Amino acid sequence: MKWQNTSIRKETGYNRWVKEVKEKYKFTCQVCGSSENKMVAHHLEGYSNNPKLRVDIKNGICICESCHEDFHIIYGVFNNTKKQ
Secondary structure, three states: OOOOOHHHHHOOOHHHHHHHHHHHOOOOOOOOOOOOOOEEEEEOOOOOOOHHHOOOHHHEEEEEHHHHHHHHHHHOOOOOOOOO
């Protein structure tokens, strides 16, 4: 996605976090239930304003790329919350 900051991938533990979140949810989208589409690990409490939660497995959910894009179209990309 155009808005995704590729520098976050360099943060210590980030790639492990992504892998563990996807595995936790068995590579299944928690929004639409798909397991066929490309999956992403989505932060429940926004990445940019919650540095202590960035690689906390409890702060992630597995959703498909399409649902992820829809989420950010609706809610934007900053200051996201679990409630959204």
